[in-house]
Amino acid sequence: MNxxxxxxxxAGIMGRGIAHVSALAGFDTVxxxxxxxxxxxxMTRIRRDLQKGVEQGKITNASMHSALERLALDTSLxxxxxxxxxxxxAVPERIDLKLDVFARLDRACPPHAILASNTSALSITxxxxxxxxxxxxxxxxxxxxxxx
Ligand SMILES: NC(=O)c1ccc[n+]([C@@H]2O[C@H](COP(=O)([O-])OP(=O)(O)OC[C@H]3O[C@@H](n4cnc5c(N)ncnc54)[C@H](O)[C@@H]3O)[C@@H](O)[C@H]2O)c1
Numbered sequence: 125m126n127x128x129x130x131x132x133x134x135a136g137i138m139g140r141g142i143a144h145v146s147a148l149a150g151f152d153t154v155x156x157x158x159x160x161x162x163x164x165x166x167m168t169r170i171r172r173d174l175q176k177g178v179e180q181g182k183i184t185n186a187s188m189h190s191a192l193e194r195l196a197l198d199t200s201l202x203x204x205x206x207x208x209x210x211x212x213x214a215v216p217e218r219i220d221l222k223l224d225v226f227a228r229l230d231r232a233c234p235p236h237a238i239l240a241s242n243t244s245a246l247s248i249t250x251x252x253x254x255x256x257x258x259x260x261x262x263x264x265x266x267x268x269x270x271x272x
Contacts, residue, residue, distance in 0.1 A: 125236065128152060131208035133201065133225060135166035138242050139214035144170045146212075147191040148183065154196045156204040163197040170195065201225065205232035212264065214242040222246065223254040230255035240264055 128151065132143040135157040143155040143166070157163050174191060177183040183191075198204045205211055211229055215221050222241060229239060240262045241251050248263035255261060 125209070125238075127209040127238075129154065129208050129210075131156060131204040131211045132214060133157075133204065133211060133229070134214035134216075134242075135163055136214065136216075139212075140166040140170055142212055142214060142242070143195060144173060144191070147194040148174070148187065150190075150194070151210075152194050152196075154198050154204045154208065156198050156201060158199065160197075160199060163199065167195070167197060201228050202232040205229045205237070206234070208233055208237050210238045210240065212240045212242060217244060217246065219246055219250065222251050226251060226254040230257060236260075238262065 130146045130151045131154045132139045132146065133156045135155050139155065143153050147153040155163060155166060157166065171192065174183065174188040178185050178188050211233060213222065213225055215225055222243065226239060233239065238260050239255060239257065241248060242264045243251060244265060248261070252258040252261035
């Protein structure tokens, strides 16, 4: 499937790193969190890390600017999910929170969208039960990730 837009939910340690890599790889990327302040803080850190990459010769100045242009910030979970082909969740490691986030994403995202959880240790099967698309649900870290 053709993935053009990636939504990253949660702009903490993992989320901002994933958004950074996603934008640098050429995907339109929406970074979502619960407040503008958190998103602005994440953006400052992403900018700083990209700049460091330029200074170390790992990326060009042009690719840093292109990545920044591909990054958007959004505090609405539903709006972030509505335009996404792939959603990567990186909210805190709490099952109640992840179930709520994925139930809302499942309603908001287009049917073709793939949902992915960044959970370290929670059950992917349990988290995916909040959605009606367990066949389009993956775990980023776990060995029990879904396979056809
Ligand atoms: N930090 C690591 O090294 C690491 C490694 C592997 C996996 N993980 C997993 O990744 C996930 C995120 O971890 P982290 O360390 O980035 O957490 P973090 O606490 O740094 O960031 C979580 C972010 O999610 C935001 N958030 C909370 N509720 C939200 C909601 N309803 N909608 C949108 N955003 C919301 C918080 O405001 C915060 O900015 C966890 O499941 C964790 O177990 C973390």
